[in-house]
Amino acid sequence: MIEDKNQSRTSLEQLGEFGLIEHLTKNFDIKHKSTVKSIGDDAAVLDHKSKQIVVTTDLLVENVHFDLSYVPLKHLGYKAVVVNLSDVYAMNAEATQITVSIAVSNRFPLEALEELYAGIETAAKIYNIDVIGGDTTSSTTGLIISVTAIGEVNKKDVVYRSGAKPNDLLVVTGDIGAAYMGLQVLEREKEVFKVNPQNQPDLDPYTYIIERQLKPEARKDIVALLKQLEVKPTAMIDISDGLSSEAIHLCKQSDVGVEIYENKIPLDPQVISTCEEFNIDSTTIALNGGEDYELLMTISQQDFPKIKGNPNLTVIGYMTEKERGMHLITRGEQVVPIIAKGWNAMKNEA
Ligand code: ADP
Ligand code: MG
Numbered sequence: 001m002i003e004d005k006n007q008s009r010t011s012l013e014q015l016g017e018f019g020l021i022e023h024l025t026k027n028f029d030i031k032h033k034s035t036v037k038s039i040g041d042d043a044a045v046l047d048h049k050s051k052q053i054v055v056t057t058d059l060l061v062e063n064v065h066f067d068l069s070y071v072p073l074k075h076l077g078y079k080a081v082v083v084n085l086s087d088v089y090a091m092n093a094e095a096t097q098i099t100v101s102i103a104v105s106n107r108f109p110l111e112a113l114e115e116l117y118a119g120i121e122t123a124a125k126i127y128n129i130d131v132i133g134g135d136t137t138s139s140t141t142g143l144i145i146s147v148t149a150i151g152e153v154n155k156k157d158v159v160y161r162s163g164a165k166p167n168d169l170l171v172v173t174g175d176i177g178a179a180y181m182g183l184q185v186l187e188r189e190k191e192v193f194k195v196n197p198q199n200q201p202d203l204d205p206y207t208y209i210i211e212r213q214l215k216p217e218a219r220k221d222i223v224a225l226l227k228q229l230e231v232k233p234t235a236m237i238d239i240s241d242g243l244s245s246e247a248i249h250l251c252k253q254s255d256v257g258v259e260i261y262e263n264k265i266p267l268d269p270q271v272i273s274t275c276e277e278f279n280i281d282s283t284t285i286a287l288n289g290g291e292d293y294e295l296l297m298t299i300s301q302q303d304f305p306k307i308k309g310n311p312n313l314t315v316i317g318y319m320t321e322k323e324r325g326m327h328l329i330t331r332g333e334q335v336v337p338i339i340a341k342g343w344n345a346m347k348n349e350a
Helices: 012-024 071-089 110-124 176-196 204-215 220-229 243-254 269-280 282-288 301-306 343-349
Strands: 035-036 052-061 092-104 130-138 144-154 169-173 235-238 256-261 295-298 315-321 326-329 335-337
Touching: 012 035, 012 130, 012 204, 012 282, 035 130, 052 071, 071 092, 071 110, 071 144, 071 343, 092 110, 110 130, 169 243, 169 301, 176 204, 176 269, 204 269, 220 301, 235 243, 243 282, 243 295, 243 326, 269 282, 295 301, 301 315
Parallel strands: 092 130, 256 326
Antiparallel strands: 052 144, 092 144, 169 295, 169 315, 235 295, 256 315, 326 335
């Protein structure tokens, strides 16, 4: 659907590796003092002074993590950056630099890579990060992108998954389940398109959930908000695999249990209506969908007055002694054990 969009096709061989790197990276400017040396030498040089450094990396493989038949390359570049920044913010850190490595087959023209890098550049601008290097190589199959993100944090501010205590409140940012339902809609339209390429789908009722799938945002704003509210979470994780599996990570690493209240889980109306249309339970999607890139954190009860009423932060439960286990309290007040299905397992069910 998108690969033919580019009118001109400049083959990568015409440029050669160095020409390509130079071309793709020419627009990247430096925003941080901590970037001493950026692209162009054998290695970048950073100076984060007295801060602690966080480093995280992700690898995205075509047809495993993304499908170019409905993911525009610009969005892919943007998303590849954002998913890494999300991990930095989950440490309560500020993201400052990234490296970007790509393996690409010659089925991609230069114009396709320009699109990819336009997305990367936009993300770098919006999230205020420097692109300081990477690697470029050829691939015989599909496209592979690896992004490494670097961030800085004061030693006293860093938040791990392991600090939650019994009676801490479990808090989630934004709303969840939308990215998974966006994917369901895109996959359905792809099937329809295969049968009838003339069909013009009406995606208006799904704009929010599709955007959440194709163009997710990382919660940089939450790190700033927490600072402003003077709240340091006791534990934090980003929601890439679904609420259940992330809550379990917090519990296991903190040696506590949890109770989550079904009626508190924040869902967008589009998620609810699309779940009805697909005949799927919206709580199942919230628990086991993925790629929301919201933050899940625990905070001390003492901090509750500071977050109370904030539209970005929803209390969905509380932590318990480990022996109490991990449970969902349903609307009907049933107590159901929380298990991690992850979103691959869900595919068979839907
Ligand atoms: P080397 O031979 O040492 O691996 P390269 O020629 O691959 O060096 O890279 C030259 C410079 O360009 C380095 O600073 C490297 O970090 C940067 N670079 C290479 N590929 C990319 C890319 N895809 N995106 C951003 N920077 C890149
Ligand atoms: Mg190299």
